Amino acid sequence: MDCNQLLESIEDYLSEASPEEVDVLSSILEGLKGKKHGEYRSYISALTMDRRRFLDNGDYEVRLPIQPLIYNPLNFVHGGITATLLDTAMGSFVNQSLPEHLAAVTTEMKVNYLKPGTGKELICIASIIHKGTSFYVCEAKVYNDKNKLIASGSGSFFIIKRN
Incomplete structure (x- = not known):
């Protein structure tokens, strides 16, 4: 076109x-x-307009404004977007923790959906619970703007050399 x-x-x-x-x-x-x-x-970050930062305690935060673009047909955040938010927060944290010649890719992820994603924004806070030479393990939680827990997840990330 x-x-x-x-x-x-x-x-x-x-x-x-x-x-x-x-x-x-x-x-x-x-x-x-x-x-x-x-x-x-x-x-994907551009479309969802996420904002990222390190927290004072060393954890990593990704904020995602809730907008109709990310709704499911029931008018709350699509579960796939919530999973993407968890993966983004954990994976970005690992990647920013590695030397420039290395990168991390998700090898496994578990998501527990607890409440519908509603409100003005979703806030995902990720922490690294294991740093190995070949893989990292992370945990993350997603809250809404009223500090209600929406979802939690964990993930394993395999370390590779960048091309």
């Missing part, structure tokens, strides 16, 4: 879009601009 076809498609979409659909498209475009300008390292 060339630029003119894309613009026509967007104009066609917007001509019949609801206010929510306009907001979703606007959010997607803002995320893509952020990716282009280096605010996000991946397209």
Whole structure:
């Protein structure tokens, strides 16, 4: 699809879009601009507009605004997005803990869904519970903006050399 076809498609979409659909498209475009300008390292982070930081206690936090783009048909956060948030927080923490010539990939992950993802944002806090030479093990918890536990998870991450 060339630029003119894309613009026509967007104009066609917007001509019949609801206010929510306009907001979703606007959010997607803002995320893509952020990716282009280096605010996000991946397209999934750009689309979900996550924010990341290390906490004073050494844990790692990823915050995800709740928006219609990530809803399931029941109008709360899709379970796959919650799992992605857990994986992102744990995997990013491990990757940032490694020397530059190494990387980590998820080899196993367990998720326990406890409550529907509702509110203004999801906050995932990850901790590393084992640092080995060939794999790391992490735990993480997802809370909503009212500090209610939404999900918990654990994951194993295999250490590889970067290409």
